[in-house]
Amino acid sequence: MKHTLQLESISKWLPTASKPIIISGPCSAETEEQTIATAKQLAATGKVHALRAGIWKPRTRPGQYEGAGEEGLKWLIAAKKETGLPVTTEVANAAHVEACLKAGVDILWVGARTTVNPFSVQEVADSLKGVDIPVMVKNPINPDLELWIGALERLNKAGLTKLAAIHRGFSSFEKGPFRNAPMWDMAIELKTRIPELDIICDPSHISGNRELISFISQKALDLDMAGLMIESHINPDAAWSDAKQQVTPANLGKIIDGLVVRTVSSDNKTFKDTLSILREQIDQLDDEIMSKMAARMKISEKIGQYKKENGVTILQVARWEEIIQTRITLGKAMGLNADFTSDLLKLIHQESIQIQTKVMNKVEERV
The missing domain is CATH 3.20.20.70 (Aldolase class I)
Known part of the structure; x- marks a missing residue:
């Protein structure tokens, strides 16, 4: 706001x-x-x-x-x-x-x-x-x-x-x-x-x-x-x-x-055109990321329902540790900072837990 x-x-x-x-x-x-x-x-x-x-x-x-x-x-x-x-x-x-x-x-x-x-x-x-x-x-x-x-x-x-x-x-x-x-x-x-x-x-x-x-x-x-x-x-x-x-x-x-003072923008047309193209690429990638994230959370919801039906706890420590280790290694190989990957995974995991918590504690309506 x-x-x-x-x-x-x-x-x-x-x-x-x-x-x-x-x-x-x-x-x-x-x-x-x-x-x-x-x-x-x-x-x-x-x-x-x-x-x-x-x-x-x-x-x-x-x-x-x-x-x-x-x-x-x-x-x-x-x-x-x-x-x-x-x-x-x-x-x-x-x-x-x-x-x-x-x-x-x-x-x-x-x-x-x-x-x-x-x-x-x-x-x-x-x-x-x-x-x-x-x-x-x-x-x-x-x-x-x-x-x-x-x-x-x-x-x-x-x-x-x-x-x-x-x-x-x-x-x-x-x-x-x-x-x-x-x-x-x-x-x-x-x-x-x-x-x-x-x-x-x-x-x-x-x-x-x-x-x-x-x-x-x-x-x-x-x-x-x-x-x-x-x-x-x-x-x-x-x-x-x-x-x-x-x-x-x-x-x-x-x-x-020793400090380099940069400007907020530039009047150079080539710069503006190139920046516009790059920003369009960023926008497209962000759209794809949001779509993939929504799809991931839908799967988390299904997992929550499956755990509920089988009486299994939400938190699976071994699975979480596996995700952290494999994804950080993969991220490093792709040039991503390990701390960034770890922080991102933690946010995704927290949201996944919240979704599964809602599913598992939902009271079914009786007809």
């Missing part, structure tokens, strides 16, 4: 920015010297359109650096005066909003730990009624698209139209190569539901490791995201928070230079 929000694109509230929009700065504003020095080096690269720094840091456990507080806003504004670049920071409640507005912060963002709580988002929204300021909303920690959309809706209903989303990945119990699982499908679904919404990717929090930032950044641009928020510090290894995922301003420049 598509959602209609009254939105202004980032290009209107960051008029000097070009795609990709780059927002960068330290994870935390630690000292005035560190904040301003980082900002000046970032500005010198000529690639940054806005400066970021955490002033209030929501930490998992006490005892970790929780930010400089309102004193840090002075450093952020000083960095703005030194560089001429707009500045942004995270807010989690009405007090934060009031302090930022008073200090002259240009852009606010709602963090992942706040997005997950509608009460907190509503407090921020209420405190911004009648204020014409851009607000970016990070995805919630857990993969809940409705919470993400709900936060944007609450702000929009408060009269805020300069909105953008930040894709920073999702927490997962499973350990993988990333700090936060990208779950690109969530960002794609958000864009599908709200096409006019600009999405900024946060490769720093997705990767948790500066070595992966280039990879994540390119992936985000290939998915037509509007820009990147990358954490940068004059001395990353000495950073007071999230040291491993920050890069120096010089390395940020190299990362940006």
Whole structure:
């Protein structure tokens, strides 16, 4: 279901920015010297359109650096005066909003730990009624698209139209190569539901490791995201928070230079004609896949009836294991990724079980 929000694109509230929009700065504003020095080096690269720094840091456990507080806003504004670049920071409640507005912060963002709580988002929204300021909303920690959309809706209903989303990945119990699982499908679904919404990717929090930032950044641009928020510090290894995922301003420049920026479409007639032919082929194949899938489920229904008549359970573990092993092997031979084949088979199996469950638990009408 598509959602209609009254939105202004980032290009209107960051008029000097070009795609990709780059927002960068330290994870935390630690000292005035560190904040301003980082900002000046970032500005010198000529690639940054806005400066970021955490002033209030929501930490998992006490005892970790929780930010400089309102004193840090002075450093952020000083960095703005030194560089001429707009500045942004995270807010989690009405007090934060009031302090930022008073200090002259240009852009606010709602963090992942706040997005997950509608009460907190509503407090921020209420405190911004009648204020014409851009607000970016990070995805919630857990993969809940409705919470993400709900936060944007609450702000929009408060009269805020300069909105953008930040894709920073999702927490997962499973350990993988990333700090936060990208779950690109969530960002794609958000864009599908709200096409006019600009999405900024946060490769720093997705990767948790500066070595992966280039990879994540390119992936985000290939998915037509509007820009990147990358954490940068004059001395990353000495950073007071999230040291491993920050890069120096010089390395940020190299990362940006190495990115390939592609367009959404092309005016080349040959390209358009070829793409049209290929898409027609895709459409035909999709029709065949849907037809075959429907036929498969009809057979699953017959199997369910046969099991019911013979008092046999729905789940047959040995048969399922056989399907997984043989189909993945076949898929590999045909050039299909094993994880893709496994995920596809699991979805098909779940649907087959649901169909057989309905058949086996159907109460026959008595005449």
